[in-house]
Amino acid sequence: GDSVTQTEGLVTLTEGLPVMLNCTYQTIYSNPFLFWYVQHLNESPRLLLKSFTDNKRTEHQGFHATLHKSSSSFHLQKSSAQLSDSALYYCALKYAQGLTFGLGTRVSVFP
């Protein structure tokens, strides 16, 4: 069945450094929709990025990701992490009318 893999459970880094969160997926569908959601403490997940176009970079709030169907990947990147980026990040794949989530990556940014 459809699945999403996020390899890092926890990422810790210093403010100002770049960050990349890995996301790969498996699906039988040739036109996958991929999403990144961010969940801050005591808040609900909020959509950060989405894409269904192969090899097109999508950006929002300093984050960017590119869907690569050839490698089934949708990695999330930011060139300079901020303290406020500390949160849980979930990669998700459209599944029927719902979503299949990865396990999530906790990002902790330190001064």
Added chain:
Amino acid sequence: GALVYQYPRRTICKSGTSMRMECQAVGFQATSVAWYRQSPQKTFELIALSTVNSAIKYEQNFTQEKFPISHPNLSFSSMTVLNAYLEDRGLYLCGARLGSSYEQYFGPGTRLTVL
């Protein structure tokens, strides 16, 4: 903007009892509502997808007999956890879909503790 409320935010129930949780879309009409559960140390699992005036579709390992859902209009959905046991504990999240977009707006969740 689009907001989704869930009630209650936290609830505790005794093993074998049932509890009902609600999901309210404010500021938009949700074409569908998806219910998810995040069990401890796990990711979000899709329980069921509910669309007004259509049959509710349950995912594998989840049944209507255990998680009955009511979706009477485009802004409200409720789900009951019947005969809750320890394995039912977790965070129950409601995701409301706006129009034809595949995005989902999530509520804050209902955290269920089973004693």
